[in-house]
Amino acid sequence: MKLFLREYLGFICIYFFNFIFLLIFYNNIGGFESITNIFYFIFITTFIMTGYLIYKYYKNKKMYCILNNPPDQIEEYLCDIGNDSNAQQLENLFKKQYSLYQGEIQNYVKKQKQHLVFMNHWVHQMKTPISVIQLIIQENEDEPYIINIRDEIDRIQNNLNTALYLARIDNFEHDFKVETVDLKVLVFDVVNNLKRVFIKKHIYPEVKIKSSFFVQTDFKWMKFVIHQVIINAIKYSSENKKVSIEIYEKYDSSIVKIKDEGVGIPKTDIKRVFEPSYTGENGRVFGESTGMGLYIVSEVCKRLGHKIEIESEVNKGTIFKIIFKKFR
Structure with missing residues (x-):
């Protein structure tokens, strides 16, 4: 109701200004023959304005409810919000924004999948040279520097596993048993x-x-x-x-x-x-x-x-x- 009154406040002010102006104007030129005619004029004009405002309010009530209490789910914005031209335009705007939003989400999901594929491929590619290094280590275990190399390989493997699990965390529901x-x-x-x-x-x-x-x-x-x-x-x-x-x-x-x-x-x-x-x-x-x-x-x-x-x-x-x- 506050949004409705705020929207039509200018209209109500103009109506009352016009109402007072006509009342004074016709009274000065002798347009009202009796007090009954004055009350009749007031009743008719007030009734017409009130009826028009009530009609506009109930026609756009859904729109005002949505604007005053925004939904928690984006899909709820796609509901019917009225037959008024402004409500129809707003409904079309919501649908357009939802379509753009879904497009952005799909692009994001696509990029995430590409990133996941890349990370999985990269980690597995890195494991191949690590396996080769481990074979070389086994063949040269007597060398004094081998211990340090083995420690660094362990660190690399740990970091690769962390990267792999991090990449998979967003698709966790597809990768657990x-x-x-x-x-x-x-x-x-x-x-x-x-x-x-x-x-x-x-x-x-x-x-x-x-x-x-x-x-x-x-x-x-x-x-x-x-x-x-x-x-x-x-x-x-x-x-x-x-x-x-x-x-x-x-x-x-x-x-x-x-x-x-x-x-x-x-x-x-x-x-x-x-x-x-x-x-x-x-x-x-x-x-x-x-x-x-x-x-x-x-x-x-x-x-x-x-x-x-x-x-x-x-x-x-x-x-x-x-x-x-x-x-x-």
């Missing part, structure tokens, strides 16, 4: 893959898992998640420290707890570590952080229905908890 996974097997698999990194950094992995814990998740994606968290724990720990991995049950959940004795995360950074490209104070100090690893970890857990929690204290260490709801 929920199955029954033994967390004990998963954790030991990750720890064994990282044994050279533990040895190089002189960090002891303390695994406290006495039995199997079965959960519903995707093995490949969760392997990346746990791998990324442990890699971070190693990266930000000094020599002769330990990284402990524990699995336990609490209430209706199975929890993977990864605790390090590293530099910890400042309170100003702890709420933002899962944001994309956010490196924080530690990333600037250590200089190797891309800010994407924990973002992918957070997104994967969210999309698989798991929770991830973080506790940290500067110079004392960090605790990551990945929480899996028990399936029934």
